[in-house]
Amino acid sequence: MTTRILAGRVALMTGASSGIGEATARALAQAGAKVAIAARRKDRLDALARELKQSGADVLAIAADLVREEENRRIVAETEAHFGRLDILVNNAGVMHLAPIDAADSADWRRMLELNVLALMVSSQAALPGMRQRGDGHIVNISSTAGRISNANASGYAATKFGVVAFSEALRKEVYKDNIRVSVIEPGAVATELREHIPHAATRQALDAWAGSMRQLQGVDIANAVLYCVSQPAHVNVNEILIRPTDQER
Numbered sequence: 053m054t055t056r057i058l059a060g061r062v063a064l065m066t067g068a069s070s071g072i073g074e075a076t077a078r079a080l081a082q083a084g085a086k087v088a089i090a091a092r093r094k095d096r097l098d099a100l101a102r103e104l105k106q107s108g109a110d111v112l113a114i115a116a117d118l119v120r121e122e123e124n125r126r127i128v129a130e131t132e133a134h135f136g137r138l139d140i141l142v143n144n145a146g147v148m149h150l151a152p153i154d155a156a157d158s159a160d161w162r163r164m165l166e167l168n169v170l171a172l173m174v175s176s177q178a179a180l181p182g183m184r185q186r187g188d189g190h191i192v193n194i195s196s197t198a199g200r201i202s203n204a205n206a207s208g209y210a211a212t213k214f215g216v217v218a219f220s221e222a223l224r225k226e227v228y229k230d231n232i233r234v235s236v237i238e239p240g241a242v243a244t245e246l247r248e249h250i251p252h253a254a255t256r257q258a259l260d261a262w263a264g265s266m267r268q269l270q271g272v273d274i275a276n277a278v279l280y281c282v283s284q285p286a287h288v289n290v291n292e293i294l295i296r297p298t299d300q301e302r
């Protein structure tokens with residue numbers, strides 16, 4: 053039986069319509085948090101909200117395209133308006149448009165920068181006034197092993213994920229005195245829809261083969277890492293978790 057260790061807490065989970073975000077929203081709700089879930093695919097959010105409500109959770113589904121700055125501010129504002137506060141923001145929405153630099157479409161680079169980094173920066177900024185006012189809050193940012201190690205054909209994606217790590221550390225230094233914690237999770241290969249959107253066919257095939265050669269992580273494995281971070285006592289800030297499949301070398 054899951055302990056309701058997050059009872060009374062309010063969380064906002066971005067990218068909750070699939071993969072890591074869906075699994076983490078489920079874990080936060082099972083731990084007793086009230087959860088706002090955001091992404092573009094409203095049908096998927098509604099299905100998840102129905103499922104979680106059936107098990108007694110308090111859930112708010114918010115359709116939003118987080119490439120748009122005002123949408124990041126809106127999801128924070130709607131969460132605070134609906135639940136009265138926002139304690140835990142999990143910035144997870146992201147895309148991975150891999151390609152060699154020579155072949156890359158700069159529109160894909162822009163889209164990754166705008167979603168993976170800028171959106172996360174804006175939603176973090178939007179969450180701060182309420183957290184500072186209450187002297188309590190936790191921001192969890194999903195980076196990647198690609199935020200630690202930069203590989204060929206992943207230049208743009210790695211730039212965004214290194215960016216997440218850099219932003220998060222500066223954020224932590226600016227907010228810790230207000231009892232606001234910042235954690236970064238850096239997953240290796242997780243079995244989700246992420247690779248389906250790789251535009252460069254040879255890169256997608258190579259990555260699919262690489263991921264297929266190992267026992268990949270599942271969304272719930274990352275959800276467990278997030279849950280670990282946000283359920284520590286107030287004096288503990290888990291700054292960073294690098295989590296790879298056992299079978300993943302690099």
Ligand code: NDP
Pocket residue numbers: 066067068069070071072073090091092093094096116117118119144145146147148167168194195196197238239240241242243244245246247
């Ligand atoms: P998924 O593709 O399953 O999930 C991505 C989520 O982001 C979806 O909910 C999607 O929802 C949302 N999203 C995409 N574009 C937008 C947008 N414009 N506005 C709002 N939401 C958007 O992949 P994962 O679960 O794997 O990815 C989650 C995070 O984990 C990403 O940041 C990814 O970089 C990171 N990660 C994943 C790894 C992996 O191996 N899978 C490894 C390391 C890190 P919708 O399409 O409905 O908008």
